[in-house]
Amino acid sequence: MLASKGVKYFGTGGALGFDTIAAQAVLAIKDTHPEIKLILVLPCENQTKYWKQTDIDVYNDILAKADKVKYLSKTYYDGCMQKRNRHLVDCSSYCVCYFKKHTGGTAYTVSYAKSKNLKIINVCNSDF
Numbered sequence: 001m002l003a004s005k006g007v008k009y010f011g012t013g014g015a016l017g018f019d020t021i022a023a024q025a026v027l028a029i030k031d032t033h034p035e036i037k038l039i040l041v042l043p044c045e046n047q048t049k050y051w052k053q054t055d056i057d058v059y060n061d062i063l064a065k066a067d068k069v070k071y072l073s074k075t076y077y078d079g080c081m082q083k084r085n086r087h088l089v090d091c092s093s094y095c096v097c098y099f100k101k102h103t104g105g106t107a108y109t110v111s112y113a114k115s116k117n118l119k120i121i122n123v124c125n126s127d128f
Contacts, residue, residue: 037067
């Protein structure tokens with residue numbers, strides 16, 4: 001939907017779950033919209049340190065296909081995920097999310113996105 005509206009740059013944070021699904025969706029859409037770009041904004045270089053190998057393999061596939069990768073830190077530190085989320089919001093016009101509960105990282109990010117007047121697209125509440 002956003003690609004057909006002329007949005008060309010799609011950022012995601014590289015986390016397990018919705019970030020992975022979103023990145024894979026952008027990569028799939030590139031077949032019909034080759035002008036779009038996937039930008040990974042990653043909290044740290046060792047983000048996958050404690051992940052299962054199958055998740056690391058999916059992550060590495062996305063990493064290899066991304067148009068740009070930006071690391072915000074070499075190593076994990078308390079607060080690096082929030083820094084990643086703020087960076088994504090600060091560089092965006094839309095916040096596409098899967099938002100169900102009003103606590104945690106997604107809730108913080110959506111609240112921050114609202115404060116920055118981003119258009120929020122919550123796929124949890126849509127007919128996609």
